[in-house]
Amino acid sequence: MTTNSRAQITLNYALIIACSLIAIYPLVGVVLASLYPSGTSSSPSGFALPPTFAWHNYVAAWDQGKFAASFTTSIIVAAVMVPASVVLSVVAGYAFATMHFRGSKVIFYLFILGLIIPTEATIVPLFYDVRALHLLDTYWALILLEVSGELAFGVFWMRAAFLSAPPSLLEAARIDGASSWQTMRKVMVPFARPAILTLAVLTFADSWNEFFLALVFTVSHTTAPAGLASFSGRYTTNIPLVSAGAVIVAVPILIVFIIFQREFMRGMLTGAVKG
Amino acid sequence: MARVVYDGVVKRFGEVAALRDFSLDIPDGEFMVFVGPSGSGKTTALRLIAGLETVTSGEIRVGEQVVNRLAPRDRDIAMVFQDYALYPQMTVFQNLAFSLKMRKMPRQEIERHVQHAADMLDIGKLLQRKPRELSGGQRQRVALGRALVREPKVFLMDEPLSNLDAKLRVQTRTEIKHLQEEIATTTIYVTHDQVEAMTMGDRVAVMNDGVLEQVGDTRTVYEHPANVFVAGFIGSPAMSFATVGATMRGDQLELRQGALSLTVASTQLPADGVPAEVVVGVRPEHAHLWSEGEGLVGPVSGRAEYVEMLGRETLIGVLCGDQQRFSVLADADTPVRPGHEVRFGIDPGRLYLFDPLTEQALTVL
Numbered sequence: 001m002t003t004n005s006r007a008q009i010t011l012n013y014a015l016i017i018a019c020s021l022i023a024i025y026p027l028v029g030v031v032l033a034s035l036y037p038s039g040t041s042s043s044p045s046g047f048a049l050p051p052t053f054a055w056h057n058y059v060a061a062w063d064q065g066k067f068a069a070s071f072t073t074s075i076i077v078a079a080v081m082v083p084a085s086v087v088l089s090v091v092a093g094y095a096f097a098t099m100h101f102r103g104s105k106v107i108f109y110l111f112i113l114g115l116i117i118p119t120e121a122t123i124v125p126l127f128y129d130v131r132a133l134h135l136l137d138t139y140w141a142l143i144l145l146e147v148s149g150e151l152a153f154g155v156f157w158m159r160a161a162f163l164s165a166p167p168s169l170l171e172a173a174r175i176d177g178a179s180s181w182q183t184m185r186k187v188m189v190p191f192a193r194p195a196i197l198t199l200a201v202l203t204f205a206d207s208w209n210e211f212f213l214a215l216v217f218t219v220s221h222t223t224a225p226a227g228l229a230s231f232s233g234r235y236t237t238n239i240p241l242v243s244a245g246a247v248i249v250a251v252p253i254l255i256v257f258i259i260f261q262r263e264f265m266r267g268m269l270t271g272a273v274k275g
Numbered sequence: 276m277a278r279v280v281y282d283g284v285v286k287r288f289g290e291v292a293a294l295r296d297f298s299l300d301i302p303d304g305e306f307m308v309f310v311g312p313s314g315s316g317k318t319t320a321l322r323l324i325a326g327l328e329t330v331t332s333g334e335i336r337v338g339e340q341v342v343n344r345l346a347p348r349d350r351d352i353a354m355v356f357q358d359y360a361l362y363p364q365m366t367v368f369q370n371l372a373f374s375l376k377m378r379k380m381p382r383q384e385i386e387r388h389v390q391h392a393a394d395m396l397d398i399g400k401l402l403q404r405k406p407r408e409l410s411g412g413q414r415q416r417v418a419l420g421r422a423l424v425r426e427p428k429v430f431l432m433d434e435p436l437s438n439l440d441a442k443l444r445v446q447t448r449t450e451i452k453h454l455q456e457e458i459a460t461t462t463i464y465v466t467h468d469q470v471e472a473m474t475m476g477d478r479v480a481v482m483n484d485g486v487l488e489q490v491g492d493t494r495t496v497y498e499h500p501a502n503v504f505v506a507g508f509i510g511s512p513a514m515s516f517a518t519v520g521a522t523m524r525g526d527q528l529e530l531r532q533g534a535l536s537l538t539v540a541s542t543q544l545p546a547d548g549v550p551a552e553v554v555v556g557v558r559p560e561h562a563h564l565w566s567e568g569e570g571l572v573g574p575v576s577g578r579a580e581y582v583e584m585l586g587r588e589t590l591i592g593v594l595c596g597d598q599q600r601f602s603v604l605a606d607a608d609t610p611v612r613p614g615h616e617v618r619f620g621i622d623p624g625r626l627y628l629f630d631p632l633t634e635q636a637l638t639v640l
Binding site for chain 1: 325326327346347348352353354356357358360361362363364365373374377378421425
């Protein structure tokens, strides 16, 4: 379509703005709430501006939530887990997309099963397994469980990304003398770079947001979101401080997303539109 | 450089036979064209040499070596793909250098080879560009360069011109032909375009439904098609066919079907004669509007169904009787219009007869 009527353009913008407002409402709400004067009686709501901007809530939240320690844990876990998860997803996704081997379909569906079964359903046997391995309350418990959890989506995602490459690209590399490993590293990985970076961003977000596993498997190595739990009292909750803590926890993901947003969009659109 | 031999090659995809008992000997340095419609097995035959598909039975030899079980990279062949398959993240230089790098060729050697190939194809100025920054024609040259730089035993080309516009296609096919003559490397070229096949190949292998229908130099395939399929596929505009009754009258063969009646001198009939019914084939360029004294076989009468102006000449579709249709090439300024009564004759020695059951060629009269 080369020309759009004015009404059509207006309608498009109206829809986009409406959707954006719906998406942004809770986020703005949390930021505004974090600036209300601290206290359990404080009751911020929606877009209402606070009477005074209580910036010191952030300092208080940082101290009270022991974010220095929980951030360290989250960073260590993410620093190991994201590369490990992405590399394994790339290698396995490449195999499923390009190689025909006995049982490949069954194995792939086993991976997909990981997308369907919630972690909560397996948490009890998992706890005993981790305890048997003497990994309770260690970084490794979080790293290994998160990597295995991410692989289901990662393999599915990377297989789709590699399948979107023209088959002739693989064949050209084979004829040019590249081994499977060289074809993956020199031809297919560069081709799938946007998808790989997108996977890394999504995996980082998942790792950073990890709450449940940290709660079950660690005591001394709390992750950042698990640190937020310390703001909840038994009967009352200090909403401005929780909100400030939530903003603090969300900032790293925001930064990562801003850095990779261009690649992220390209990755999300891979195969969706003609290049 | 090497000879390529297919020896009774069969390729099946599940229940479907893509190639049936395919045997062909391609001498060293020949430009062989596989031509046929979609699904004829020509690309499969090419991919089998490349090692991109495995042979179900039979044998393929490159040089003296049986390559059935060799990996593509061990076959020393280069291939130009229909969609070029250039590595999108690499520059033109890196694309050309990739196969040499995989062979661990020293850096200086690589540069020399790439430069040589780039000079041959006049793409020296594009070496630092990425494929997305190139036009279709330039990409095509880079794809050729990537094959050329290898100095392989055999070149395989899978419809490499099909993504180019008509003008560039004509220009490039001449260039490829010259290039092949220069480097004299055995080349197998796949196309569905019979004009491309006729203009480029030393020999042409016409394929249909997984079967090699005929192989020969372009003139033989055009002038002496082995069967109805080859006769109809090679030549543009295509040959017209009609099934007619055949009766011997002395040394004359009378061909008759409804209003259509032709008598030809039967000088070259097969020893066992002709069946009572035959398929006659006439190429449009061998059919002319009737004019006494030109020695044409005929006349054949009919009604002009359509008149297509082709520029240099005009193609007239003639309906004889109820269902016999012939195409006749006439001068560009012919006064014939659709609906006009038309009489035409056929060049002597250009009337093709085929067996209606086996569809094999019987003779040319």
